[in-house]
Amino acid sequence: MTTLAHIKERLDLYEKLMRLDKPIGTLLLLWPTLWALWLASHGQPPWLLVWIFALGTLLMRSAGCVINDYADRDFDPHVKRTQDRPLAARKVSTREALILAAVLTLCAGGLILPLSMTVWAYAVVAVFLAVSYPFTKRFLALPQAYLGVAFGFGIPMAYAAVLDTVPPLAWVMLLANVFWALAYDTEYAMVDRDDDLKIGIRTAAITFGRYDVAAVMLCYTITLALLAFIAYQLRLGAFYYAGLMVAAAIAGYHYTLIRTRTREGCFKAFRHNNWFGAAVFAGIVAELNLRQFLR
Numbered sequence: 001m002t003t004l005a006h007i008k009e010r011l012d013l014y015e016k017l018m019r020l021d022k023p024i025g026t027l028l029l030l031w032p033t034l035w036a037l038w039l040a041s042h043g044q045p046p047w048l049l050v051w052i053f054a055l056g057t058l059l060m061r062s063a064g065c066v067i068n069d070y071a072d073r074d075f076d077p078h079v080k081r082t083q084d085r086p087l088a089a090r091k092v093s094t095r096e097a098l099i100l101a102a103v104l105t106l107c108a109g110g111l112i113l114p115l116s117m118t119v120w121a122y123a124v125v126a127v128f129l130a131v132s133y134p135f136t137k138r139f140l141a142l143p144q145a146y147l148g149v150a151f152g153f154g155i156p157m158a159y160a161a162v163l164d165t166v167p168p169l170a171w172v173m174l175l176a177n178v179f180w181a182l183a184y185d186t187e188y189a190m191v192d193r194d195d196d197l198k199i200g201i202r203t204a205a206i207t208f209g210r211y212d213v214a215a216v217m218l219c220y221t222i223t224l225a226l227l228a229f230i231a232y233q234l235r236l237g238a239f240y241y242a243g244l245m246v247a248a249a250i251a252g253y254h255y256t257l258i259r260t261r262t263r264e265g266c267f268k269a270f271r272h273n274n275w276f277g278a279a280v281f282a283g284i285v286a287e288l289n290l291r292q293f294l295r
Contacts, residue, residue, distance in 0.1 A: 013086045014096075017065065017097065027274045029151050031277025031278065031281055032151070033053050033057060033157075034050075034053075035155070035173065040162035042288060052161075053157075056154075059111075060127075063105045067134055070097045071135055072137075079192055080192075116160065116161070122153065126157060132146075137202055139202070141202055144185040144203070155170055155173050173226075179219045179223040183220045184270050184276075186216050187216060188267070190266040191266045191270070213255070213261070224247060238287075240284060243286070247276045257269040
């Protein structure tokens, strides 16, 4: 019984280390990947690809969380929101964390074995971005921009999986994701700004200073403008733009949450970005399904 209780305790700690109890990060990774899969396949992605990318997103996000906590294990104890994380609280060893991250990465890699060498090449870059991002907070003024590349690298991978090439518009979509990540992760960083200033970590919230709210809204605007440019280039219609309008309304709602800069409001806005990504995806699906129906 003691052994079973110990195993259960370790599994619970690993679950928290992987953030399986907090799916928002996985969703923020998944939405742009789904945007790309649907646009690359004209609304008809093979369901095997959808499952590969959905499960791969979950595994790589989990691995990224483990690496992030490993990198921040000496910083997290000094931050109110993160001081109880398993590595920060020294409930999980660094050896356990690194083994867990390696296993998750290998499992994610196994998923893409049936796919082309082009996808494999982009996957190597994706792993490098995921592993290196946590360390950028030491020296980059806007680590959230790097996060946007890491979180959006499912976009070129999705295009490569469908088309075996990555067209220019895929990189425009990745750029849109960079600005979206700057928006939502700055909201996230605004929650921890006081603690981050004390321990010397760099974040966009600190870099933007008193212009943080304006910067977040500008990033949302650029994101939507780039997504509209993609629609113009692909000659997408009203349903797609309706999705963008809903996303714009959601961004406006986020302004009401972050303008007073309270921890609760900023964190709520960050979590609510799931609906921003979902609105864009819904517009893509509706537009492409209508196009197929009218043919």
